[in-house]
Amino acid sequence: MKIDLATFKKILLSLTITYEEEIDCQECYQHMDQFADMLREGEDPAKVLPLVKHHLDLCRDCNEEFEALSDALAACDDLEA
Amino acid sequence: MKQRSNTEWIESLSDPVSDEALSDLRTLLLRGLRASLSNRISTDLDSITEDFAQEALLKILNNIQTFRGESKFTTWAQKIAIHVAFTELRRRRWKDISLQEFIETPEGEEYTPIILKDPDSSPEQEATQSDIMGVVEELIENELTERQRTAMIAILQGGMPMDEVARQLGTNRNALYKLLHDARKRLQVRLEEKAGLTVHEILTLFER
Numbered sequence: 119m120k121i122d123l124a125t126f127k128k129i130l131l132s133l134t135i136t137y138e139e140e141i142d143c144q145e146c147y148q149h150m151d152q153f154a155d156m157l158r159e160g161e162d163p164a165k166v167l168p169l170v171k172h173h174l175d176l177c178r179d180c181n182e183e184f185e186a187l188s189d190a191l192a193a194c195d196d197l198e199a
Numbered sequence: 200m201k202q203r204s205n206t207e208w209i210e211s212l213s214d215p216v217s218d219e220a221l222s223d224l225r226t227l228l229l230r231g232l233r234a235s236l237s238n239r240i241s242t243d244l245d246s247i248t249e250d251f252a253q254e255a256l257l258k259i260l261n262n263i264q265t266f267r268g269e270s271k272f273t274t275w276a277q278k279i280a281i282h283v284a285f286t287e288l289r290r291r292r293w294k295d296i297s298l299q300e301f302i303e304t305p306e307g308e309e310y311t312p313i314i315l316k317d318p319d320s321s322p323e324q325e326a327t328q329s330d331i332m333g334v335v336e337e338l339i340e341n342e343l344t345e346r347q348r349t350a351m352i353a354i355l356q357g358g359m360p361m362d363e364v365a366r367q368l369g370t371n372r373n374a375l376y377k378l379l380h381d382a383r384k385r386l387q388v389r390l391e392e393k394a395g396l397t398v399h400e401i402l403t404l405f406e407r
Contacts, residue, residue, distance in 0.1 A: 119302045119348070121314045125356040126335065127405055132355075133390065133398040136383040142373040143361065151270035151278045177376070178354070179289075179361045183281050190231025190277045197200050197227055198273060 135176060139169070146173040146180045154187050200226065208272040212263055221256070227273055228252040228280045235281060239288065251287065255280035286362060293363040301357035302349050317405075327404055334393045335386075342389050347382035350375060 121129075149170045156163035164171035174181045200223050203211065211220035232248040240247055259276050266275050314332040316325065339348055346368060353359040365375040387398055394401055 119313070119352060121336075121339075121352065122356060123315055123317050123405075125352070126314045126332065127402070128355045129335070129351070129386070130398060130402045130405065132383055133387045134402055136380070136387050136398075138384070140376075140380055142376040144373050147278070147282065149269070151274040154278070155270045155274050177361070179285075179372075183278075183285050186235035186281045186285065187274075187278055189235040190281060191274060193234030194227050194230050194273070194277070197230060198202070 132176060135172065137172070140176070141169045141173050143173070143177060143180055146170055146177065147183075150180070150184055150187065154184065154191060157188075158191060203272075205266075205268055205272040209263060209266065212260060216260065224259070224273075224276060225252055225256060228255055228276065231277045232280055232284055236284060236288075248284075251280060251284040255283045258283060289360040289362055290366075293359055296359070296363075298349055298353050298359070298364065298367045301353045301359070324404075331394060331401055331404060334390060338386055338389050338393070342385050343382050347378055350379060351382060354379075 149167055153163045153167055153170050153174075156166065174184055201219065203220070203223075208220065208224075211217040212224070229248055229252050232251055233244060236248060236251075237244060255276070259279055262279075266272060314336055316332070317328065320328060339351075343351070350364050350368065353364050354361065361372045361375055365372045368375065370378070390401065391397055
C-alpha cells in the first residue's frame with residue numbers, strides 16, 4: 119500500500135479537524151437545505167449549524183452535493199423571484 | 200411560474216396533486232439539475248436530467264410528509280433531486296472499479312503502508328518528515344483495522360465516493376462515516392502520543 123504525499127497531508131489535515139462529536143452523512147443531509155437557505159439569505163449557518171459546517175468541510179461527497187445544490191438554487195433565482 | 204408558500208406547495212402536491220404545481224416543480228428541478236450537472240456530464244445532458252427529475256419527483260411526492268419546514272420547500276426538493284442524481288452518477292462512474300486497486304502494490308503487498316517522500320524537501324526537512332512518516336506508517340498498519348485502512352486510502356487517495364466504498368465493504372454511508380471517524384480519532388490520539396506534538400504542529404512540518 120503506497121501512500122502519496124498529497125494523501126498523507128490529507129490524512130494529517132483530517133486529523134486536525136477530528137472531534138469527539140461529529141454528525142454522519144444522513145444528519146448532514148437532513149440539514150443541508152436549511153444550511154443552503156441561510157447562506158443564501160446572508161446569514162452565517164456555521165453559527166447555528168456548526169456540526170453541519172464541520173461535516174461539509176470533512177466529507178467530500180456531502181460537500182459536492184452541497185455545492186451542486188447551491189448551483190441549482192442560483193440557477194432558479196429568476197423562476198422563484 | 201406561480202409563487203407559492205411552503206404550505207401552498209404541500210397542499211398542491213398532496214392528494215389530489217395539482218398538475219400545475221407538479222409541472223412547476225418539474226421545471227425547477229430540471230433547471231437546477233442542468234445547472235449543477237452541466238460541467239459533470241458531457242453527453243445526453245437533457246435526457247439524463249429528465250430521468251433524474253422524474254425519479255426525484257416521485258421521491259418528493261412519496262416523502263412530502265417528511266418535509267420539516269426548516270427551509271423553503273423548493274430548496275428541500277432540489278436537495279432530493281441533487282442527491283438522486285449524484286448517487287446514480289457515482290454508481291455509474293465507479294461500478295467497475297474495485298477497492299483492491301487502491302491498496303495493492305504491483306508486488307501484491309496490501310497492508311504495509313509506505314508514504315512516498317517529497318522529492319523537493321531539504322535534507323533537514325526530510326529528516327524531520329521521515330520520522331513522522333515512519334510513525335504514521337506504523338500507526339496505519341498497526342492501529343487501524345483492515346477495513347479502516349482500505350476505506351481511508353480508497354477515499355483520500357483513490358477518490359472513490361463514500362457510497363461506492365460502503366457498497367463494496369457491504370455497509371452503508373453512515374456506518375462508513377462512523378468507521379472513518381473512529382479511525383481518525385485513533386490516529387489523532389496515538390500520533391500525538393508518539394510524536395509528542397499536536398497534529399496541527401505536525402501538519403506545519405509538511406507545509407511550505
